Amino acid sequence: xxxxxxxxxxxxxxxxxxxxxxxxxxxxxxxxxxxxxxxxxxxxxxxxxxxxxxxxxxxxxxxxxxxxxxxxxxxxxxxxxxxxxxxxxxxxxxxxxxxxxxxxxxxxxxxxxxx
Amino acid sequence: xxxxxxxxxxxxxxxxxxxxxxxxxxxxxxxxxxxxxxxxxxxxxxxxxxxxxxxxxxxxxxxxxxxxxxxxxxxxxxxxxxxxxxxxxxxxxxxxxxxxxxxxxxxxxxxxx
Numbered sequence: 001x002x003x004x005x006x007x008x009x010x011x012x013x014x015x016x017x018x019x020x021x022x023x024x025x026x027x028x029x030x031x032x033x034x035x036x037x038x039x040x041x042x043x044x045x046x047x048x049x050x051x052x053x054x055x056x057x058x059x060x061x062x063x064x065x066x067x068x069x070x071x072x073x074x075x076x077x078x079x080x081x082x083x084x085x086x087x088x089x090x091x092x093x094x095x096x097x098x099x100x101x102x103x104x105x106x107x108x109x110x111x112x113x114x115x
Numbered sequence: 116x117x118x119x120x121x122x123x124x125x126x127x128x129x130x131x132x133x134x135x136x137x138x139x140x141x142x143x144x145x146x147x148x149x150x151x152x153x154x155x156x157x158x159x160x161x162x163x164x165x166x167x168x169x170x171x172x173x174x175x176x177x178x179x180x181x182x183x184x185x186x187x188x189x190x191x192x193x194x195x196x197x198x199x200x201x202x203x204x205x206x207x208x209x210x211x212x213x214x215x216x217x218x219x220x221x222x223x224x225x226x227x228x
Contacts, residue, residue: 031214043218106158
């Protein structure tokens, strides 16, 4: 199984600022993803982090708001830019080694509160 | 776009009874269907999965069935225990188009002792 760590685990931020969340996987993985989970809600895919190229964003999410980097096979960052209270949520990193049929693991999440 | 519907949103059972959660998916190219359990404040954990070439899979008290024609899949938990109480998510994924996984809305299961 893949072990995924994220930092920070939580943060409280002021409106208009930006926060970068880091995700580290303990072994090389093919696919890395970023999800958002509002309290009591399901997991919504923000984007697929592509190594060495621009991330692939889902409908409703844009690069200017959620820039993503993935410099290698084990590390990715998600930045939440120009934050507003509506961005308060849990952000989860996820990874999978090979194809779609391989187990997808999740990081512990980053709980973000925007005041 | 792709969509996964999940029912019921809340399920309350007596300890020892069975629980069934049902999902439907819209993308006919989906070929992998995992189920995750999420306890309060924790990350989702895979509990069982099924691939499109299999109709049923069982792991102790947990089983999953898949009907590809109807685009339905279900989770069955038998002999429920209080520690089964959690939120369960179904999901659908495919080997093309980015390998992304789409999740259902979740079912909050309460097992009463």
